[in-house]
Amino acid sequence: MRDLSKDRSLLAINSATVKPWTLEQLVEGCVRAGITAIAPWRDIVQAHGVEKAGNLIRAAGLTVSCYCRAGLFPAADDAGRRAALDDNRRAVDEAAAIGARSLVLIAGGLPKGSKDLAGAHRQVRDGIAALLPYARENGVPLAIEPLHPMYAADRACVNTLAHANDLCDQLGDGSCKDLGLAVDAYHVWWDPDLPAQIARAGSRILTYHVCDWLVPTRDLLLDRGMPGDGVIDLRSIRAMVEGAGYDGLIDVEIFSAENWWKREPSEVLRICLERHQTVV
Amino acid sequence: MRDLSKDRSLLAINSATVKPWTLEQLVEGCVRAGITAIAPWRDIVQAHGVEKAGNLIRAAGLTVSCYCRAGLFPAADDAGRRAALDDNRRAVDEAAAIGARSLVLIAGGLPKGSKDLAGAHRQVRDGIAALLPYARENGVPLAIEPLHPMYAADRACVNTLAHANDLCDQLGDGSCKDLGLAVDAYHVWWDPDLPAQIARAGSRILTYHVCDWLVPTRDLLLDRGMPGDGVIDLRSIRAMVEGAGYDGLIDVEIFSAENWWKREPSEVLRICLERHQTVV
Numbered sequence: 169m170r171d172l173s174k175d176r177s178l179l180a181i182n183s184a185t186v187k188p189w190t191l192e193q194l195v196e197g198c199v200r201a202g203i204t205a206i207a208p209w210r211d212i213v214q215a216h217g218v219e220k221a222g223n224l225i226r227a228a229g230l231t232v233s234c235y236c237r238a239g240l241f242p243a244a245d246d247a248g249r250r251a252a253l254d255d256n257r258r259a260v261d262e263a264a265a266i267g268a269r270s271l272v273l274i275a276g277g278l279p280k281g282s283k284d285l286a287g288a289h290r291q292v293r294d295g296i297a298a299l300l301p302y303a304r305e306n307g308v309p310l311a312i313e314p315l316h317p318m319y320a321a322d323r324a325c326v327n328t329l330a331h332a333n334d335l336c337d338q339l340g341d342g343s344c345k346d347l348g349l350a351v352d353a354y355h356v357w358w359d360p361d362l363p364a365q366i367a368r369a370g371s372r373i374l375t376y377h378v379c380d381w382l383v384p385t386r387d388l389l390l391d392r393g394m395p396g397d398g399v400i401d402l403r404s405i406r407a408m409v410e411g412a413g414y415d416g417l418i419d420v421e422i423f424s425a426e427n428w429w430k431r432e433p434s435e436v437l438r439i440c441l442e443r444h445q446t447v448v
Numbered sequence: 449m450r451d452l453s454k455d456r457s458l459l460a461i462n463s464a465t466v467k468p469w470t471l472e473q474l475v476e477g478c479v480r481a482g483i484t485a486i487a488p489w490r491d492i493v494q495a496h497g498v499e500k501a502g503n504l505i506r507a508a509g510l511t512v513s514c515y516c517r518a519g520l521f522p523a524a525d526d527a528g529r530r531a532a533l534d535d536n537r538r539a540v541d542e543a544a545a546i547g548a549r550s551l552v553l554i555a556g557g558l559p560k561g562s563k564d565l566a567g568a569h570r571q572v573r574d575g576i577a578a579l580l581p582y583a584r585e586n587g588v589p590l591a592i593e594p595l596h597p598m599y600a601a602d603r604a605c606v607n608t609l610a611h612a613n614d615l616c617d618q619l620g621d622g623s624c625k626d627l628g629l630a631v632d633a634y635h636v637w638w639d640p641d642l643p644a645q646i647a648r649a650g651s652r653i654l655t656y657h658v659c660d661w662l663v664p665t666r667d668l669l670l671d672r673g674m675p676g677d678g679v680i681d682l683r684s685i686r687a688m689v690e691g692a693g694y695d696g697l698i699d700v701e702i703f704s705a706e707n708w709w710k711r712e713p714s715e716v717l718r719i720c721l722e723r724h725q726t727v728v
Contacts, residue, residue, distance in 0.1 A: 283681040360611050381601055388668060
């Protein structure tokens, strides 16, 4: 297991963690803090301009651990599915332009008015299959991120690593360079099948994210914790992930409307780094 | 699949659905509405007095589909585990006294301050093993209810039917009369493994509960929906459950602090019956 205690080079800051910042502020903030990698969401990249964003990031010497996020495949009709595919191709273009090591995909939930979960699962599979050739052409690996089951209805109907591994089995070319997984401890920590599915994933793990599960959790989406403030045994999960062969960056991604998003982002960065070195 | 459209005899009202009511009010309300089964929680039974509660229910001719709830096994120390076992034995006594067809068990979460999920899983297994002989002696089948994964930390670390089926394999006597499952559509609807695990459960299914998943869900615990108001395909899940051989009652259990608990309970009963006959 890697020793993070004196090493900041494996830390990547997800832009959702410092929500108030623009891409420019994120880049400058990380450089100031000696942090060398970021994981930007599409909103701040698009707001800066995609080409300019790539230049800014390269000029600062930062690595882009992954690009967040695309996917959201199920739709009520063909027009909706075409629109989703078009948007996913734009996300591939953007990921390539900023040099992201992978593009994170979340499945999407049930189309409005639908209760057909199995149908949504099929739409996700078909959507990834349709996107894959374009992602391969552009050299952007796709990382399927299973989200916590509490998001099955409205955000992502792929909620376990077993399901995501199945999709990789069905659709990937076997190299793990076209299609793999994003493992976020927050979404998968509860799963009794976690050790087996991480071992099964092996080199499919393209990116690893951390935050913490707070008790109590006051909001389904926006009450995630700083690593160390909750109940997730992050050290054990990282041991599994690295045991499976993962040697990449560790993204801190925290949605926290009432706490971390209200604090001074540079201070948030300082605490992320401290926790990265002590509890992750 | 059974036709519920003109049949109220398969409906059981869980006392949590009509939270403002005492046991006496629940019994009278059900009799008035022509509803013949209830699933009481321990609080209202204990408040009425256990022996008196049994007499009241029997005098009204009501069936007790299940008794809610016991379990909550993991504890920080031996004294905590002994206290949990003692309380579980009392719950078995109470279930026997009111003639409940099963006693529902939820696993319990992580002990305070613990991040040891695998250890909590072991404590649940050991706790059920310790309780089982007493439940067998008293003729009370235990029904393990996997709760939604969002409760893994603080309520129940058994979150999938696969895990609950595994526990039955390990601990039950094979008859399904000592140890089985409580399937609540709210907790398991999202699981891609649901059809396989319900088929695997077969005659282990001791009680079946329904409510609905609302979009958006505003609270992790107390924002559950009336059947038909959310996204769960209840008809399909009932088809799976009955396909596995279940021929028992269907409990409506709705935690809803801001909606159903504020309405007139007799009106809630009327709507439960209507939905039972049309969407469950």
